Amino acid sequence: MQLYNKLSAEERRQLIREAGKQRLTISFYQYAFIIDPQLFRNYLFVDFNALDVLGRIYVAHEGINAQFSIPADRFKELKKFLDGIDFLENVRLNIAREHDDESFLKLKVKVRHKIVADGLEDDSFDVTNKGVHVDAARFNELIDDPDTVLVDMRNHYESEIGHFQNAWTPDVDTFRESLPIIEEEIKDHKKDKKLVMYCTGGIRCEKASAYYKHRGFEDVYQLEGGIIEYHRQVTEQGLENKFRGKNFVFDARLSEKISDEIISNCHQCGEPCDTHTNCDNEGCHLLFIQCENCRKAFKNTCSTHCLEVIQLSAEEQKQLRAGKPAKNKKFKKGRSSKLEFKKQ
Template identity: 70%
Template sequence: MQLYNTLSAKERAALIEKAGQERLTISFYSYAQIGNPLIFRNHLFIHWNELDVLGRIYVAHEGINAQLSVPAENFGAFKAHLDSISFLENVRLNIAIEQDNKSFLKLKIKVRKKIVADGLNDHTFDVTDKGIHVDAELFNELIDDPDTLLVDMRNHYESEIGHFKNAITPDVDTFRDSLDIIERDLANHKEDKKLVMYCTGGIRCEKASAYYKHKGFKQVYQLEGGIIDYARQVEKKGLENKFLGKNFVFDHRRGERISEDIIAQCHQCGRSCDNHVNCANEACHLLFIQCDECAKKMDDCCSDDCKEVHNLPYEEQKKLRKGKVVSNKIFKKGRSEVLKFKK
């Protein structure tokens, strides 16, 4: 039985276009005790492949972290399948603010050691002793309180294009990097300040809040449902939107606009811009911010060297890439000496 994706992204995109069906982009997570992640992974693939689910899903002994899209007409069946799994019954589904039928082009369900790479030894603290979950209304009240320390638990390239007013935005590449840095920087306020955290959909704050309580922070809060659900609640309840700019998302859209503010700039020319792209040179693929003018001038590349390679015949490009390992460990997202206007 086929338990893996067989179509290329290009082939899948053509099928989606031909089908003409509206798709919903959804994210969710759940911490749970999964005895055999591989069997669970295969179970999900069999059922979700039949429903034409596409996305990036991580499964581990500690639970599931999913970002995916599903045809709108199959949403009922998809939800019914989730509800048939004990720890996913009535799980909160974060439905994207801005829909894109091509947000995902493959179904990838991977077994990992953890559903979020946090670098923590979960046996050293009580991961269930989490912070207080707050909705958008209470969150707004808390961040207006002068005794609150508001912390963005995301990475630099995420907070660069959007964050809450007055938030602390650590200049880090990974969630793992941020944990000790935040504790060190806020160590003098474990007793007297409210530590309020937020992230994209809430999953990073789930583990971080328990970790910081373990580290001695007395008043720990987290935004329920993250930025995605905050934006939905603000619109539904008519609340003041305290988020500036875009919410970075991990699919082909790369961002959802939460407010009209543009707080970032093109990394190549410095113009006001918050559109993330990947360098068109396949051997680079650097994630960076590029305006339309620079995209045209640079042929969608991050540098003159990459532009030169990108304009070579495809077979020559393949020869240059042969034997070279390209990964995020080498090409940091949004970090490169060629980006003159990267903050």
């Protein structure tokens, strides 16, 4: 029985192209108590692999978080499989609005301590005691209310390229960092303001809404399905789109266009731009915003240093990386002294 991926990304890419089938990019999450995450992980891998699912799925005692792609013609099989799991029956599946058959190239199902790292060690904190879920129409009404505090629960590199009008976008690198910062900023409004939150697909907001209720906030709301579902609803229902720019996504696409506005800048020259990329220097791999002119000038690297490095032989590059931790700037996305335009 196969329990782990055996093909490289390039081998899988070739198989996708040879198959010639449209693939759907999907995400979902569910908070639920899973007694044996490792056993559940193995069960998922076997069935997802059989369905030709590719992506990242995290399993923990607190639930499941999944981002993946699947051949469009196998969607009904996927739905039937998920509906056969008690706590995943009728789970909301967020289907990407922009199409890319190669959004994922491997299947990775991993057991984690938590499906969303929050830094909290509070046994009395019940993640299922969540805030009120609202649809796009109600969300638009709430964020127009002067008694609402609208908070973006995502990280700085996500909100930089797109966010809702009048939203507070904390300058944070991680979700765990944002929780105490937000609480401190709005602690005087636990009873007199509506706390309204949003994120990419809803998973961070769901945990945050339960946490802030636990901390004494009385009127807590979250955008159901996040920005992904909001985009679908405003498009299909003809609602006013109050989101500006792009929605950052965690697959090869890196973003989906929600409006035509460009609200960010190239991190190298400062020109309007909202296209993320990863530096081609394997010893850097920094995530940053780069316009087409800078991409050509720097050959998809973030600096003159990295440009020089990628022109060395593979062996010389390997020697430069020797002995250095392979963190790939994990929590320094868009933050580096090498980026000329980006505020450090």
